[in-house]
Amino acid sequence: MAGIQARFRREWPGFCLDVDLGLPGRGVTALFGPSGSGKTSVLRCIAGLERAPQGHLVVGGDVWQDAGRWLPAHQRPIGYVFQEASLFAHLTVMGNLRYGMKRSQGTQHAGFDQAVALLGIGHLLDRKPDTLSGGERQRAGIARALAVNPRLLLMDEPLAALDLQRKQEILPFLERLRDELDIPVLYVSHSPHEVARLADTLVVMDGGRVVASGPLAQTLARIDLPITLGEDAGAVLDATVGELDHLWHLARVDFSGGSLWVRDQSLPVGRRVRVRVLARDVSLAQEPGSSSIQNVLPGCVDAVGDDQHPGLALVRVRVGDAMLLARLTKRSAASLGVAPGRTLWVQMKSVALME
């Protein structure tokens, strides 16, 4: 499907939303940024719940808004998922899904079946919402949004109301949506972990504007952003499970820059995974050394930037085709001669497998 072109400018007292986005037609695009940066407002403009004068919105080649056209919200083929599923209490899960489908006046059996399968709720269809856990309710809510066969799925912090365990339960279902749906998903989140795990594309917002936008790994590796991710700054690598060490409960994952050992999570050899390496867990050295750190790879400094504290630097290092970030004190950066082009050893104290 062709992508999304969205241009909106809308002023409220004390706040101006001014965005111009070109987004892919598939996969998860995360809208990330501090509270009040305008993420929900972008979703509302796309849904037609907010009207930005002179806005422009094209989804999959169809014009939903421009100078001469305004498609009302109820005619936009979207699914919208909020923090709380807000299912009708008097209807079963099946009844809730059918209600949404009736309202969209279509014959979408394929949408219904796919939604039920993707969210794994076949066994819950006869249950009433008050008999479901928070995570099951949210899965039913997402299935209801998908059952109408939308062209676009909007999700506004869908995990924010769930506790950590429920979040962990539901994340694999969201990964399935990302990998199997043919429509784009716009996903608002405050959580760097969720973004790193789920997103293909990242849009960073601040003060009503887009400050960065692009493929996830590339955008996370930017060191020039006015708002950095602070303690959560780090890189994401695409890798494949290459070997399991049953004795030590470790798994070797391979990426373009080499191999890393991570805690085994019972994933089979050959499985594609994402690996997250936080900048605070990466250090640089002239020699590979003899420390307890197992993951040490040669890299080449690509760029050096300021971090949030004047004593700290954020260093981007190329390892194979991948970019890693390292947080160092400026003093140690100076003593190592850290500068673009310098080759050094990249030591990773902790590496997290995200699937």
Ligand SMILES: Nc1ncnc2c1ncn2[C@@H]1O[C@H](COP(=O)(O)OP(=O)(O)OP(=O)(O)O)[C@@H](O)[C@H]1O
């Ligand atoms: N209808 C409205 N009337 C007045 N101000 C509004 C309206 N809608 C949005 N705003 C303003 O837009 C700003 C951005 O709000 P928005 O909900 O889009 O931010 P957000 O990034 O989604 O925040 P959060 O992460 O806290 O949900 C708010 O601070 C608010 O002042």
